[in-house]
Amino acid sequence: MVTIGDVAREAGVSRSTASYALSGKRSISEPVRLRVAEVAKSLQYTPNAGARSLATSQTKVIGLLAQFLEDEFAPAMLQYILGVSNTARELGYDVLLVTEPDGTAALRRISDSRMIDGIVLLNVAEDDARLEVLRAAQQPGALVGLPKDTRGVDVFDLDFEEAGREMVEHLHRLGHRELILASQPEHVVERGGAYVWRLQNAAAAAAAARGITLHTAFAPASQPEVGTALHELLDTYPDATALLVNNEAAAAALPSVLNARGISSPRDLSVLGRYSDEFARTFSLPFSSIESAPDRLGSMAVRQLVRRIEGEIGPGDPFVTRFVAPEIVDRGSTAPPR
Amino acid sequence: MVTIGDVAREAGVSRSTASYALSGKRSISEPVRLRVAEVAKSLQYTPNAGARSLATSQTKVIGLLAQFLEDEFAPAMLQYILGVSNTARELGYDVLLVTEPDGTAALRRISDSRMIDGIVLLNVAEDDARLEVLRAAQQPGALVGLPKDTRGVDVFDLDFEEAGREMVEHLHRLGHRELILASQPEHVVERGGAYVWRLQNAAAAAAAARGITLHTAFAPASQPEVGTALHELLDTYPDATALLVNNEAAAAALPSVLNARGISSPRDLSVLGRYSDEFARTFSLPFSSIESAPDRLGSMAVRQLVRRIEGEIGPGDPFVTRFVAPEIVDRGSTAPPR
DNA sequence: CTCCGGTGTCGAACCGGTTCGATGGTGGTG
DNA sequence: CACCACCATCGAACCGGTTCGACACCGGAG
Structure with a gap:
């Protein structure tokens, strides 16, 4: 293991000078600075992280x-x-x-x-x-x-509240009047995942303000239950024309659900999710979504x-x-x- | 920040004694040991990782x-x-x-x-x-x-070779005589992902040994290309009765592909993948698979x-x-x- | 009563960096 | 020519642990 002492000796300077030459925290003559740098390189000197953190109280x-x-x-x-x-x-x-x-x-x-x-x-x-x-x-x-x-x-x-509003308003602008929102499982909410509520409440408020209907439901996060749940939701609200999805597992399961029902998006149902673009590409999700970034x-x-x-x-x-x-x-x- | 020196002073012993009392690397009288332990606890002493790693050359x-x-x-x-x-x-x-x-x-x-x-x-x-x-x-x-x-x-x-063999033999035992193997993209192989070859070659050898047909193909890893590729494969080899999948993206895309073709597994096509159980559960993949563990x-x-x-x-x-x-x-x- | 061995504790050194204060040498100015 | 300021460098101390060797004290054996 090569230490700064080795570098100093090889360069013919003191340890402190070597340290200053490498860090530049004090002025060091150009020739010395260069020699130290050169020696450090040739010896493949790398500072010991533990020693440095001890001295500087910084670990990086x-x-x-x-x-x-x-x-x-x-x-x-x-x-x-x-x-x-x-x-x-x-x-x-x-x-x-x-x-x-x-x-x-x-x-x-x-x-x-x-x-x-x-x-x-x-x-x-x-x-x-x-x-x-x-x-x-x-x-x-x-x-x-x-x-x-x-x-x-x-x-x-x-901004999950703005997301909730935005989702509802976007569909309202397109003319939809009855929407379904499939959220994360209630379990997630109970554990403290308030973002579920933030989105849901804002969506509900936006729907109320515009006088349109929003059905909300918690959907499971695991397969295949979430597929079943989606089917049930669509069965329960046959007049809904759009589905909002704040649940990654549900979004992933949705293509086969739509397929099984013989319906397609957006012809029979508008769909708007909330997940990342990366996620959409990985799982080939063809649905527009709020980017979760x-x-x-x-x-x-x-x-x-x-x-x-x-x-x-x-x-x-x-x-x-x-x-x-x-x-x-x-x-x-x-x-x-x- | 509380150091071992603080602990030692408070306990009325030297730093070294405190260290030994805490590590147990030398015999320390019971009362001293207990007192040090107690003080350490009450002061919430936690050794400084940098200092320790400097002294012991171990970072944990x-x-x-x-x-x-x-x-x-x-x-x-x-x-x-x-x-x-x-x-x-x-x-x-x-x-x-x-x-x-x-x-x-x-x-x-x-x-x-x-x-x-x-x-x-x-x-x-x-x-x-x-x-x-x-x-x-x-x-x-x-x-x-x-x-x-x-x-x-x-x-x-x-053991990808054994996996390749096992996949082929399993289907051979069931009576299949024409199989398709969809591997990772060729790109992955070129980069050095030899596991693709290991599985594929072993599968080909096993098929040859049993005199059955194995069509092999690289499938894309991204959606939706992989779906298209799977359709093409199934179109190209209409007599194949089983599909082996050594490609996670392909496995994820397969349910909708089968759905779109109006066929189901295992009735119309036996499917055997290679991925983890966790993966299968997350994406609701209904296909038997070699556990990648x-x-x-x-x-x-x-x-x-x-x-x-x-x-x-x-x-x-x-x-x-x-x-x-x-x-x-x-x-x-x-x-x-x- | 002396000597010996073992047990428990302490002081000091060390790990490898950084940084402060001191110092020697240089050049410029009055 | 003396003085001053400044630049470059050095030595020493410090960060917070661990560990080695030394030593005091004790009880037991001779």
């Missing part, structure tokens, strides 16, 4: 807490993770991925032991137990998902987190809660009703 | 290199990651997830800087550039995926890696290449031909 690592909960659609999670990971690397940080079920214990462990400079929480619930631990931690935190209490953390989420949200969270870590904004600066505006990606599955 | 972190390549089915990757992450935690390790495209640079970075004790490589290609770096690294490495040259690393993979493979790789890290087996002990035996999960999609 971000903790990423992802929960894989029952009834949550796992493949969607991957896109948030990639958004975080790729942006972190771009900003010079590595990512410590923690998936253990007990998020509070995990958070305490990596925070107290100073393994990380900051923390990103995915899958944040309305009343998330991890938040208390996060607020007590020394490191700043950023969330993807909106909790009830946003004090002390930066928050990023899709997981990569963008993960990326935003990391950028803000790094700004706090690096002191560009301090603990004095106000914490932000920023919503990504929903945008409809048109895949041609909505049209005026027959 | 495993590096996980995952590549997200074009034409590779991303959701499948998540299951390997979870297998690694969960097992690592179980064994007391955290996971540094690296997704950057340039795997060799990433590997060098985290290895040389001593951020990690060992390395797991996912998505290993026949001739993987990362292997050279890994062999030169100080830390042991474990692979998921079989490269040409396995020297110096422990390797875990599904991503969680198990990830878990095995980590266990072996930790054994090497902790010196249970040394660099002298032989490196293993271990194959998981393919097992068919029967979901009722294979039957004798009509």
